[in-house]
Amino acid sequence: MKKSTQPPNTLEELMMRAEAMAGLTLGQLAHHHQIQSPKDLKRHKGWVGQLIELELGAIAGSKPEQDFIHLGVELKTIPVNQTGKVLETTYVTVAPLSNIQGLTWENSVVYHKLQNVLWIPVQGAREIPLAERQIGSPVLWSPSAEEEALLKQDWEEIMELIAIGKVESITARHGEVLQLRPKAANSQVLTQSIGHNGSRSQVNPRGFYLKTQFTQRILSALL
DNA sequence: AGGTGATCATAT
């Protein structure tokens, strides 16, 4: 899926585009871009996000930065059921597992990506055929002081364990709102990490994810 | 049923 829409010049323009697609189905949007809707997402997990990026003119590509870097906005589609319940955790970014000396919360990719997030709720119930799933109204969010404090605490606890070579002891249960989970093509993939006594080691790559209860609170409060 | 660990597609 290649880009065809120009990036929005202003936040207002981005919001106008997002609001204009609310109520449309994924099938309608796909047709508009001359794209075929897959039967389901089993082998097209990022399809919805890519389609929304195309419509809104996102430009980050595969760079580790915000989708609309010139606006300071990160785009996230989020699957919800018909009652508005969040169905999945939200991937934020890959976790740095080596060369992390001196890295602080304020300098982290998680911090920067979550400064301004444009949430696009999309019906995600598997019972609804993909092409018939409806796009919801956009929600622009910036973390409150309390929310940022929670994120910062989880991030610092997780990064401390990584720093002392205990990444393999971290499970998705660590963290109240932010969790660390595998993020790779499969469990055989390895990346450099910190081992015992600061030695070099290798582990399955990890990513930071927002837990559903946290994103649920964000969306519910702003709807 | 909910959540954790695993996985899929694609671009660089």
Added chain:
DNA sequence: ATATGATCACCT
């Protein structure tokens, strides 16, 4: 391999 976009699918 690493980054993006995420959801799948198994286990408790």
